[in-house]
Amino acid sequence: MSEKRQSLGTAIKTGLKNLSSDSKLMRLFVIMVGVFILMSALRPSSFLTISNFQSMAFQIPELGIYAIAVMLAMLLGGIDLSVVGIGNLSGILSCFLMIYLEPKIGGMPALLCGIVLAVVIGLACGLLNGVLIAKVGIPAMIATLGSMEIFSGLGILLTDGAAVMGMPEEFTVIGNGSIFGFPVPMAIFIVVVAIFTIYLQGKQFGMELYLLGTNPKASRFTGIKNDWVTMKAHMLGGALAAVGGLILASHSNSAKADYGSSYTLQSILICVLGGVSPSGGFGKVTGIVMAIFTLQFLSSGFNILRFSSYQKTFIWGAVLVATLIINYYGDKRAERKKREAAKAEAKTAQ
Numbered sequence: 001m002s003e004k005r006q007s008l009g010t011a012i013k014t015g016l017k018n019l020s021s022d023s024k025l026m027r028l029f030v031i032m033v034g035v036f037i038l039m040s041a042l043r044p045s046s047f048l049t050i051s052n053f054q055s056m057a058f059q060i061p062e063l064g065i066y067a068i069a070v071m072l073a074m075l076l077g078g079i080d081l082s083v084v085g086i087g088n089l090s091g092i093l094s095c096f097l098m099i100y101l102e103p104k105i106g107g108m109p110a111l112l113c114g115i116v117l118a119v120v121i122g123l124a125c126g127l128l129n130g131v132l133i134a135k136v137g138i139p140a141m142i143a144t145l146g147s148m149e150i151f152s153g154l155g156i157l158l159t160d161g162a163a164v165m166g167m168p169e170e171f172t173v174i175g176n177g178s179i180f181g182f183p184v185p186m187a188i189f190i191v192v193v194a195i196f197t198i199y200l201q202g203k204q205f206g207m208e209l210y211l212l213g214t215n216p217k218a219s220r221f222t223g224i225k226n227d228w229v230t231m232k233a234h235m236l237g238g239a240l241a242a243v244g245g246l247i248l249a250s251h252s253n254s255a256k257a258d259y260g261s262s263y264t265l266q267s268i269l270i271c272v273l274g275g276v277s278p279s280g281g282f283g284k285v286t287g288i289v290m291a292i293f294t295l296q297f298l299s300s301g302f303n304i305l306r307f308s309s310y311q312k313t314f315i316w317g318a319v320l321v322a323t324l325i326i327n328y329y330g331d332k333r334a335e336r337k338k339r340e341a342a343k344a345e346a347k348t349a350q
Contacts (some may be wrong), residue, residue, distance in 0.1 A: 128147060
């Protein structure tokens with residue numbers, strides 16, 4: 001028992017040491033804790049309740065998965081504005097297939113086929129984005145803005161703007177179910193976070209992605225296939241968007257082309273707040289996790305305080321701009337300190 005406590009204590013100390021070594025992550029950790037304390041102090045009777053935490057646990061995954069999808073594009077130095085469109089289109093087509101197959105093969109097999117179709121659609125949409133950016137040479141913002149309109153337009157065309165309903169009962173488990181009291185969507189989110197943390201920090205593709213985002217010319221000279229890395233990153237982002245779309249559709253037990261319309265801005269905000277550089281080459285999934293919790297604490301507090309949707313949209317935009325400004329001056333200060341340290345070392349060497 002004592003050995004377990006020691007190993008746990010060592011793990012906590014290591015985690016805190018790694019956190020403190022990254023100034024942006026440490027700053028975000030302080031902000032997250034500060035927001036939690038503030039919202040708890042304003043309305044403790046409403047905020048610090050089991051029902052509120054359960055509600056947040058069901059809301060965090062869909063937005064968090066979208067944010068990780070956007071992060072993959074931002075690590076390249078680009079942006080993906082189409083993730084919500086991909087998620088909604090994948091959810092709509094998946095729901096159509098489930099409705100068609102349920103009477104023939106049953107609810108669970110129909111659900112599995114629907115999940116596979118959604119991921120395949122997400123991969124295809126991401127591949128289209130990757131080809132437009134890597135092969136055609138269209139800037140990421142323009143390419144994904146155009147594809148967003150295509151995907152959203154297809155969703156509206158397929159549904160005539162109405163919600164798709166009548167899916168198998170098993171479908172609701174994805175967005176509303178629990179396993180031994182633990183929300184299924186949160187379990188999915190944890191799995192996604194674990195996979196992409198390992199994939200980006202410990203695998204070759206992650207190193208290639210960071211190098212490409214930092215310096216495309218250097219990555220090409222080292223033998224990295226820039227076009228393939230770009231397409232693969234967008235395909236993975238598309239698959240993640242499809243998973244987010246399925247969770248969102250399951251949560252509301254319907255699929256529609258305009259669900260999550262505010263999630264694009266919020267996903268970008270989460271990435272920037274989480275320390276992902278808009279210029280590419282820097283960012284961690286850990287930062288995304290802390291940022292999504294920070295925004296969820298704020299959102300939950302705003303709902304308790306009865307802020308309108310217009311007020312919340314204004315605040316999200318203001319937070320995004322403020323974060324960009326803080327990160328900009330923080331990076332400049334860090335660069336200045338590095339230059340001063342380099343000069344001091346040079347003088348010492350002389």
